[in-house]
Amino acid sequence: MSNVNEYKDIVAYHPGYYIADIIEDMEISQAEFATRMGTTAKTLSQLINGQANISNDLAKKLSTMLGTSVEVWQNLQNTYDQKLIEIQHAKDVDAQAELAKEIDYKYFVDVIGLPIARSINEKVANLCKYFKVADLRIMLQPDFLVNFRSSASCNNEKNIINSRAWIQTAINISKSIETKPYNAEKLKGYLPELRGMTVKKPEEFLPRMREIFAECGVAFVLLPHLKNSGVNGAVKWVSEDRVVLAMNNRGLDADKFWFSLFHEIKHVLQQKIKTVFISSTVEEMKDINDKLEIEADKFATNYLISPADYKRLVPTRYTSDDEIVEFAKRIGIHPGIVAGRLQHEGVIAQNRCSKLKEKYVIEIKHIA
Structure with a gap:
């Protein structure tokens, strides 16, 4: 583990980074610095290498030894921790950005009223807020909302x-x-x-x-x-x-x-x-x-067309459009439903009954 963490333009300096500089300026060994500080060589080594954080006790010892305030060391630790969070967040957003690119964001602007995003990072933030998830990748977890069939090919x-x-x-x-x-x-x-x-x-x-x-x-x-x-x-x-x-x-x-x-x-x-x-x-x-x-x-x-009604129709590939319309009228149902049933069961050709199979036009306005 390093005492300096970097990601893009974000840099996090662990307090151990500054301690290493102080030891070099004092022109003494780490072992001697540890003795003067009143701690073990192992603890100091972990501190310098960013493997351990500065405790209140260590901050007090450093402040007394070097003539600084305790807050100086506590603030260095806090700043480092905050930068680590910033780095992790940036990494998370970048990872989610690839998922966000797979989602038609304009859909959510037009239908839901999400704000227009100026960057992929804004899209990620807005989508996470709308879906109420801390990370878009959570939506890929097997137990999120619904379980799909398990299949080796189900990796889309x-x-x-x-x-x-x-x-x-x-x-x-x-x-x-x-x-x-x-x-x-x-x-x-x-x-x-x-x-x-x-x-x-x-x-x-x-x-x-x-x-x-x-x-x-x-x-x-x-x-x-x-x-x-x-x-x-x-x-x-x-x-x-x-x-x-x-x-x-x-x-x-x-x-x-x-x-x-x-x-x-x-x-x-x-x-x-x-x-x-x-x-x-x-x-x-x-x-x-x-x-x-x-x-x-x-x-x-069976609820749309009962088995008894369907049997009475005695459908064949020669059943005409007029017969379908008349049958649909008798049982009080849309003729397109009858035609669709016959097509689904392979009784008539798929290119039949185009005039009977009404296509609904349902406009859905902004529903935010």
């Missing part, structure tokens, strides 16, 4: 930190949403009304949807997509009486929107308080609870 820090940034943003925004205590039975009772909203426009169903969720103890957050996050939706319990259900507005085909919504609703109803569910487009980042995911997929599929 860009996807991981952006997915967690998106989830944390949803959690932060949810704090401004007032909800009643969670009530599973009430939520189940509203499911038919939510399903019936599939035939309405977003500007009609979104306000009512938010009311329903809030009434049931669910803070519903719809966020713009964050580049490289790979997140379609997430469910996180913030207490036993309150849960956050978050979705993004990327690629909002009606069928994908409603399937994703009912998928997340099932995760809410599963009521796994200690589990964060994440729906992701990145395979290695999907939730580790396979059984619960399969259950949520099955629920969304």
Whole structure:
């Protein structure tokens, strides 16, 4: 260990650095200086080499021996300690800067209202404050917010930190949403009304949807997509009486929107308080609870189009658009959801039914 620590333009001088100069000026050996000071040669050597700090006792001995105040030596130690903190902070910021470059900072300026940053260091500071972390690297830790599938190929820090940034943003925004205590039975009772909203426009169903969720103890957050996050939706319990259900507005085909919504609703109803569910487009980042995911997929599929109704349709690759529209009308659901189901199951070609698969346009204004 050296008695001088440097990083970029920051230099920290240990008190031992000055003691070494004094010994040289006195033209005596370290052993003799130690004797005159009333300490051991080992203690003095550690002090000179920056391996030990100046105690109050050593500061008193030095002040008496050299005719200085005790505060001189205490201040040298304090200054050194502060400089070490400054150096470590600079190193930490530089390490975090590489992570910050992977995050679309403009997203947080436009959506959340974070201040425009003049430097990467400001970006790091602003993001840490918003995410409530001491270091951006903490967001890469396995136990931060959500556990992903363990895989040798799951080393994409860009996807991981952006997915967690998106989830944390949803959690932060949810704090401004007032909800009643969670009530599973009430939520189940509203499911038919939510399903019936599939035939309405977003500007009609979104306000009512938010009311329903809030009434049931669910803070519903719809966020713009964050580049490289790979997140379609997430469910996180913030207490036993309150849960956050978050979705993004990327690629909002009606069928994908409603399937994703009912998928997340099932995760809410599963009521796994200690589990964060994440729906992701990145395979290695999907939730580790396979059984619960399969259950949520099955629920969304069968609630939107019941097995009995689907059987009555008797779908084939020859099923026409008019037949799909008529069937959707009979069961009170958006025809795009029916078309999407048939495409997903390989019954009809992916390039079919483009006119039936409505794409929602949901503008999300500044939500700070």
